[in-house]
Amino acid sequence: MKNRIITQIVIVFIVLTVMVLMKYQKDMGVAYERVQGKSSTVSTSYGNVEYTEVGAGPDVLVIHGGGGGYDQGELLAQAVLGDEFRWIAPSRFGYLGSSLPEGATYDDQAHAYAELLDHLQVEKVSVIALSAGGPSALTFALLHPERISSLTLISAGATNVLEQEGKQGVKQGKMLANIIQNDFLYWGTTKLFKNQFMQLMGANKEVIADLSPQQLEFMGQFIDYMNPAALRKSGAVFDHYAKLPNERIAGISTPTLVVHAQDDTLQPYQNAIFTSSTIPGARLLSFEKGGHFVVAIEESIVRQEVYNHISNPVPATKNK
Secondary structure: OHHHHHHHHHHHHHHHHHHHHHHHHHHHHHHHHHOOOOOEEEEEOOEEEEEEEEOOOOEEEEEOOOOOOHHHHHHHHHHHOOOOOEEEEEOOOOOOOOOOOOOOOHHHHHHHHHHHHHHOOOOOEEEEEEHHHHHHHHHHHHHOHHHEEEEEEEOOOOOOOOOHHHHHHHHHHHHHHHHOOOHHHHHHHHHHOHHHHHHHOOOOHHHHHOOOHHHHHHHHHHHHOOOOHHHOHHHHHHHHHOOOOHHHHHHOOOOEEEEEEOOOOOOOOHHHHHHHHHOOOOEEEEEOOOHHHHHHHOHHHHHHHHHHHHHOOOOOOOOO
């Protein structure tokens, strides 16, 4: 009797394992197919830069966050831009088909953006950056002010936050970088522990509980689009260890809009305070709640504010 029970348990385990592996292989097949054959690549002084361009209208460089790629940039563009602009969405260093030069810095990434625009014969762009895309966007505005008409930072990092919130954000960022090292690890984590992963991504329990079906769908797609993780791991590690621009951003003259939620645990709100008070004339659009996914929680407001900012950027003035 005992042997029969053990045999049944083993059979059930084997069946479940096979089912999980079949689901994993199917999902990975979809993920790899999704990111293949859609993008273009340009050779720059900093290696290959992968990108997509969609739409017609004023040019907007859309810079994705951690764990992303051009596909995450497209999701961001769909959420905040719509069809009235031309999106240029590169994959940053180490993500998907973009190279990671040895000893790369955010300055190098900024110069690579400029070379991409040269290739596309685009003289000037508005820039929108999400999360870990913030540092290279800020550096681009600093090093190539003649190429940028407006800068929008959404839940973006900029400086080393020393308070407890900053330490927690660094811890969460390191955990994310570790998870985005292996296709199966990332896939399994996000399937089995979806709510916990959303918390790791900077959305607290209260934010998650209040999500509408549409917001849940957006966040689910955002997380799913970080598959396949193996093609993003080098970029995630680079983001975690690269030196942030910090006080250098005081030299930025570009009209800047900073969008941030006060309860963001991945990129603490102190980033927004620092950025908006350091860049001359920067404007802060602050939300009490929304976490790191404030772009989904407050999509209609953010979309209108971004449209207004891009369409009519207010020239920078010195902060008092």
